[in-house]
Amino acid sequence: MNTVSVEILKDLYYMGVNDRETNLFENMWPLPEGVAYNSYLITDEKTALLDTVKITKVDGFIDSLKDNLGGRNLDYLVVHHMEPDHSGCIKTVRDLYPEVTIVGNKKTKSMMSDYLDIEIGNFVEVKDGDTLDLGNRKLTFVNTPMVHWPESMVSYESTDKILFSQDIFGGFGALNGTIFDDEMNFEFFQDEMRRYYSNIVGKYSKQAAKALQKVKALDINIICPVHGIVWRTNPDRIVDEYIKYANQVNEEGVVIAYGSMYGNTEKMADYLARFLAEEGIKNVKVFDVSKTHVSYILSEIWKYKGVIIGSCTYNNSVYPNVNQLLYTLKMNKLNNHVLGIFGSYGWSGGAVKELSEFASEGGNFEVVPTVVETKGTMKEDDVEGLKKMAKEMAGLLKAE
Numbered sequence: 354m355n356t357v358s359v360e361i362l363k364d365l366y367y368m369g370v371n372d373r374e375t376n377l378f379e380n381m382w383p384l385p386e387g388v389a390y391n392s393y394l395i396t397d398e399k400t401a402l403l404d405t406v407k408i409t410k411v412d413g414f415i416d417s418l419k420d421n422l423g424g425r426n427l428d429y430l431v432v433h434h435m436e437p438d439h440s441g442c443i444k445t446v447r448d449l450y451p452e453v454t455i456v457g458n459k460k461t462k463s464m465m466s467d468y469l470d471i472e473i474g475n476f477v478e479v480k481d482g483d484t485l486d487l488g489n490r491k492l493t494f495v496n497t498p499m500v501h502w503p504e505s506m507v508s509y510e511s512t513d514k515i516l517f518s519q520d521i522f523g524g525f526g527a528l529n530g531t532i533f534d535d536e537m538n539f540e541f542f543q544d545e546m547r548r549y550y551s552n553i554v555g556k557y558s559k560q561a562a563k564a565l566q567k568v569k570a571l572d573i574n575i576i577c578p579v580h581g582i583v584w585r586t587n588p589d590r591i592v593d594e595y596i597k598y599a600n601q602v603n604e605e606g607v608v609i610a611y612g613s614m615y616g617n618t619e620k621m622a623d624y625l626a627r628f629l630a631e632e633g634i635k636n637v638k639v640f641d642v643s644k645t646h647v648s649y650i651l652s653e654i655w656k657y658k659g660v661i662i663g664s665c666t667y668n669n670s671v672y673p674n675v676n677q678l679l680y681t682l683k684m685n686k687l688n689n690h691v692l693g694i695f696g697s698y699g700w701s702g703g704a705v706k707e708l709s710e711f712a713s714e715g716g717n718f719e720v721v722p723t724v725v726e727t728k729g730t731m732k733e734d735d736v737e738g739l740k741k742m743a744k745e746m747a748g749l750l751k752a753e
């Protein structure tokens with residue numbers, strides 16, 4: 354069995370699959386805890402399947418779909434999002450139920466031709482605010498463009514007040530028996546949820562904030578996302594958490610991320626961490642960029658207000674793995690943070706110069722005035738400089 358099927362309410366089924374084989378989501382993001390792809394089925398006067406799953410899980414998924422339909426035909430297939438982890442089985446479903454009417458918006462339709470290369474057949478094109486009547490239940494569609502694809506939309510079922518939210522409110526992590534929010538520890542999922550948001554949706558936070566405003570205005574009893582758990586007891590909790598992420602609302606604490614080959618820069622990071630602790634900063638996390646995947650570092654940066662980046666000089670430049678972090682921060686539009694920089698060099702330097710360029714190119718963050726750049730190993734002056742940096746960082750964090 355690779356499809357877990359659970360009746361959420363009468364005639365509404367959760368049909369999710371756990372993926373523990375894929376090492377890298379989007380072939381980039383490590384999945385040590387796996388990931389779930391969720392699909393939902395409504396068996397009303399009309400039957401409607403809401404999204405599908407990744408093609409690698411098609412067999413169990415189709416078995417479960419047939420079981421839950423109990424011999425009935427499938428009337429509608431609603432496509433909220435065309436990313437292949439949710440649209441992967443559209444072709445198979447269409448082959449099995451050739452009369453099915455696919456429901457999507459204008460962009461969904463053209464993407465379906467582009468990605469699936471199929472004759473689309475019966476298709477209902479919906480606009481923002483349009484409703485699909487299934488009998489007892491009615492779905493109203495709300496466009497959520499660029500959260501995180503152009504065609505992304507959600508639907509709201511008004512009878513039972515259910516939001517089918519596609520990727521919004523999703524998270525990494527397979528569902529280990531727990532499907533609903535009241536069956537699990539929030540903290541257990543929180544880190545993987547924030548890592549999912551910051552890396553997958555982070556760049557589109559402005560659009561996400563807009564979409565969340567629309568969602569917040571709805572009266573919601575249950576949220577059914579396409580990854581992660583179903584929120585039936587405290588949906589506000591995940592809405593508020595996502596609003597925090599979208600606005601980069603963070604807490605007091607500092608992430609120090611450094612790149613070091615022979616330990617000089619690493620030593621500076623450790624001294625800084627100690628000085629920050631002496632300044633009363635209780636949450637200090639230090640990461641070696643060569644060891645920890647950038648997705649985890651970004652996720653921690655999303656959580657804490659302070660970020661300090663250190664790099665040794667490598668071929669006149671910043672260390673390549675630090676460069677990857679800078680690229681990631683630029684792409685995801687680091688916002689509402691306090692930034693510090695430091696580094697080391699052996700002869701003509703280069704790393705701190707590039708870090709300074711990153712800081713001055715700007716973003717909506719404050720920069721700690723003191724910058725420490727050591728030649729080789731740290732000297733007395735450098736230690737004093739790091740102390741000053743820590744004091745300034747703590748002052749800026751506590752001034753909030």
Ligand SMILES: Cc1cc2nc3c(=O)[nH]c(=O)nc-3n(C[C@H](O)[C@H](O)[C@H](O)COP(=O)(O)O)c2cc1C
Nearest residue numbers: 613614615616617618665666668669699700701702
């Ligand atoms: C492969 C390599 C390339 C380097 N390239 C430069 C360089 O282009 N410019 C420079 O000033 N120092 C360069 N250095 C010197 C290092 O930046 C310097 O030794 C620094 O203190 C190393 O920090 P770490 O101990 O944290 O790795 C290089 C060192 C190595 C090993």
